Amino acid sequence: MRLLVVDDDPPIADLVATVARYEGWDAVTANTGEEALRLAGEFHPDIVVLDLMLPGVDGFGVLDRLRRSGTMVPVVFLTARDGVADRVAGLTRGGDDYLVKPFAVEELMARLRTVLRRSAGPDFQRSVLRVGELSMDEDTHEVRHGEKPLTLTPTEYEVLRFLMRKSPTVMTKAQILDHVWEYGFGGRSNVVELVVSRLRRKLDDTSGSGTPLIQTVRGFGYVIRRAGE
Amino acid sequence: MRLLVVDDDPPIADLVATVARYEGWDAVTANTGEEALRLAGEFHPDIVVLDLMLPGVDGFGVLDRLRRSGTMVPVVFLTARDGVADRVAGLTRGGDDYLVKPFAVEELMARLRTVLRRSAGPDFQRSVLRVGELSMDEDTHEVRHGEKPLTLTPTEYEVLRFLMRKSPTVMTKAQILDHVWEYGFGGRSNVVELVVSRLRRKLDDTSGSGTPLIQTVRGFGYVIRRAGE
DNA sequence: CGGAACCTGTCGGGAACCTGTCGGACAGCT
DNA sequence: AGCTGTCCGACAGGTTCCCGACAGGTTCCG
Numbered sequence: 001m002r003l004l005v006v007d008d009d010p011p012i013a014d015l016v017a018t019v020a021r022y023e024g025w026d027a028v029t030a031n032t033g034e035e036a037l038r039l040a041g042e043f044h045p046d047i048v049v050l051d052l053m054l055p056g057v058d059g060f061g062v063l064d065r066l067r068r069s070g071t072m073v074p075v076v077f078l079t080a081r082d083g084v085a086d087r088v089a090g091l092t093r094g095g096d097d098y099l100v101k102p103f104a105v106e107e108l109m110a111r112l113r114t115v116l117r118r119s120a121g122p123d124f125q126r127s128v129l130r131v132g133e134l135s136m137d138e139d140t141h142e143v144r145h146g147e148k149p150l151t152l153t154p155t156e157y158e159v160l161r162f163l164m165r166k167s168p169t170v171m172t173k174a175q176i177l178d179h180v181w182e183y184g185f186g187g188r189s190n191v192v193e194l195v196v197s198r199l200r201r202k203l204d205d206t207s208g209s210g211t212p213l214i215q216t217v218r219g220f221g222y223v224i225r226r227a228g229e
Numbered sequence: 230m231r232l233l234v235v236d237d238d239p240p241i242a243d244l245v246a247t248v249a250r251y252e253g254w255d256a257v258t259a260n261t262g263e264e265a266l267r268l269a270g271e272f273h274p275d276i277v278v279l280d281l282m283l284p285g286v287d288g289f290g291v292l293d294r295l296r297r298s299g300t301m302v303p304v305v306f307l308t309a310r311d312g313v314a315d316r317v318a319g320l321t322r323g324g325d326d327y328l329v330k331p332f333a334v335e336e337l338m339a340r341l342r343t344v345l346r347r348s349a350g351p352d353f354q355r356s357v358l359r360v361g362e363l364s365m366d367e368d369t370h371e372v373r374h375g376e377k378p379l380t381l382t383p384t385e386y387e388v389l390r391f392l393m394r395k396s397p398t399v400m401t402k403a404q405i406l407d408h409v410w411e412y413g414f415g416g417r418s419n420v421v422e423l424v425v426s427r428l429r430r431k432l433d434d435t436s437g438s439g440t441p442l443i444q445t446v447r448g449f450g451y452v453i454r455r456a457g458e
Numbered sequence: 459c460g461g462a463a464c465c466t467g468t469c470g471g472g473a474a475c476c477t478g479t480c481g482g483a484c485a486g487c488t
Numbered sequence: 489a490g491c492t493g494t495c496c497g498a499c500a501g502g503t504t505c506c507c508g509a510c511a512g513g514t515t516c517c518g
Contacts, residue, residue: 014296018325021301022347153495169368189498190475197477217370218474218505219383225369382506418509419464426466427507447463447516465514475504480497487492 001025001116004045006036006062007078008054015183016049019105020112033057037065040073047116049108051078074119076111078103102182106162110138129164132226134203134213136164145213150202155180159195163214163224172221196222230254230345233274235265235291236307237283244412245278248334249341262286266294269302276345278337280307303348305340307332331411335391339367358393361455363432363442365393374442379431384409388424392443392453401450425451 003020007013008031017027028043030036033054040048048066052059063075077098097111117127129136133146141157143150152160158180163171173192177185196214203213214224232249236242237260246256257272259265262283269277277295281288292304306327326340346356358365362375372379372389381389387409392400402421406414425443432442443453 010293010296018301155496170370191497193475194477194497197475201477216475219386220370223369384507420508422464423466423508426464430466445464459518461517463514463516465512467512468510470509471507473504473506476502478501479499482496482498484495485493488490 001047002043002045003027003047003049003112004036004039004043005029005049006031006033006054006059007049007051008032009051012051012078015105016108019109023109033059033062036062040066040071041069045073047112047119048073048075049078049112050075053080074115076108076115104158104180104182106158106179110161114139129161131164131167131224132213134164134224136161145203152199152202155195156199156202159192160199160224163222168223168225170217170221170223175221192222230276231272231274232256232276232278232341233265233268233272234258234278235260235262235283235288236278236280237261238280241280241412244334245337248338248408252338262288262291265291269295269300270298274302276341277302277304278307278341279304282309303344305337305344331413333387333409333411335387335408339390343367358390360393360396360453361442363393363453365390374432381428381431384424385428385431388421389428389453392451397452397454399446399450399452404450421451 001020001024003017003025005013005016005020005027007016007029010029010031013029013031017029020027028039028045030039033056036048036050036054037057039045050059050062054062057065059077066073066075075096077096078101079098080101097115099108099111113127126140127138129138134143136143138161143152143157143160159176162176162180176192181191200212200214214222216222230253232246232254234242234245234249234256236245236258239258239260242258242260246258249256257268257274259268262285265277265279266286268274279288279291283291286294288306295302295304304325306325307330308327309330326344328337328340342356355369356367358367363373365372367390370386372381372386388405391405391408405421410420429441429443443451445451
């Protein structure tokens with residue numbers, strides 16, 4: 001999978017590229033619109049992450065020229081919270097998507113995967129995470145424990161997804177914070193504990209089993225493991 | 230494996246380099262940002278340990294220039310407990326990682342190995358330590374003796390991991406202290422004996438075999454050896 | 459037999475963790 | 489715009505459990 005990241009802020013571009021490589025993708029970064037267009041021609045990405053605030057040729061211009069040159073590569077836009085959000089909305093047909101800065105990295109990767117899956121064809125299959133009795137459909141956002149459907153808040157959903165993706169590896173609270181919350185969040189508090197606590201209440205009320213689904217590994221962090229392991 | 234350590238405090242840099250060499254790696258140290266950049270160019274490290282508090286070009290600057298010059302070498306950051314931790318978090322979502330000073334050397338080495346394993350490719354396999362009947366999965370934190378799973382406290386876990394990793398070499402109490410506890414720990418007491426004692430109780434209750442898993446070499450230290458050797 | 463090295467029981471301080479509560483922020487609706 | 493419900497994170501109180509100081513006992517060796 002080949003990813004082109006376009007952002008004039010090198011740390012952000014690198015951040016995204018690094019995460020993508022960590023997932024096993026090829027990734028290149030561009031800091032200007034011109035560079036982006038050049039790389040698009042040479043690198044032939046399967047998907048593009050495109051910041052709309054660019055010096056010189058801006059994001060819309062880049063998109064325009066990309067499309068004009070006939071490439072239908074899907075694009076996920078990045079935008080600041082204010083302003084252009086409306087105009088972006090108009091662009092997100094055709095399988096594309098957008099994200100507001102600052103974003104959480106897991107969120108971005110999730111959207112990239114969704115967009116890719118959709119653009120692969122009309123007959124894409126659902127991506128469903130499963131760990132033991134738990135299942136999570138990343139398209140419909142349906143989460144069930146056994147037969148029982150659960151309704152989770154956004155934060156709960158993200159934390160649970162992260163733990164399910166990493167299962168059965170133990171994740172520290174710092175790692176969960178870094179991946180699920182927006183970058184730059186100064187969470188000095190016990191947010192993670194709090195969300196885990198709320199999750200447990202929803203998850204474990206369902207089953208009477210003794211061992212909780214999300215286990216605490218004292219001094220290290222949390223894991224989600226299928227029962228008996 | 231080639232390691233570049235960047236820290237303006239020579240004792241710290243040397244400490245890390247020494248441990249790495251002891252593990253069979255090539256290691257060089259730099260005490261300033263400029264030196265770090267020069268060495269990165271000459272030495273071509275596979276991984277970098279980078280203190281963020283540097284005189285002159287600071288850690289972020291070094292990282293920036295490294296990335297700008299196209300090198301994707303993974304980095305593990307060192308940082309004081311206060312302040313910059315948030316900014317670091319933003320940088321560590323990829324394969325990279327960070328550690329808060331003061332740290333324990335084994336902790337650092339463990340993270341270096343994890344980062345290297347991850348950046349080697351998406352298809353890395355789990356790292357499981359085995360000595361005889363004992364097995365320890367460093368990702369899931371599962372420790373078992375034969376079939377029986379053990380639950381260890383953080384300190385017990387670290388000491389056992391250290392002994393397993395060094396097995397069948399005898400380690401002195403001083404070495405164990407230096408590697409598992411944070412540097413600067415004033416433990417004049419018999420902490421190591423204490424932890425070993427507690428470990429033995431957990432380990433040996435499992436098997437009725439006569440020889441304890443962790444053996445005392447009187448006058449030298451402790452070893453963990455597979456039975457009968 | 460005497461001392462050094464080692465083992466282990468106990469216990470208090472404190473770290474790590476859990477959970478209840480509450481107010482601010484935000485979205486949806488009328 | 490005003491109202492209402494929901495979500496989220498700050499704060500604080502309570503609980504569990506770790507860990508290292510201390511001390512007394514045991515083993516080993518010269």
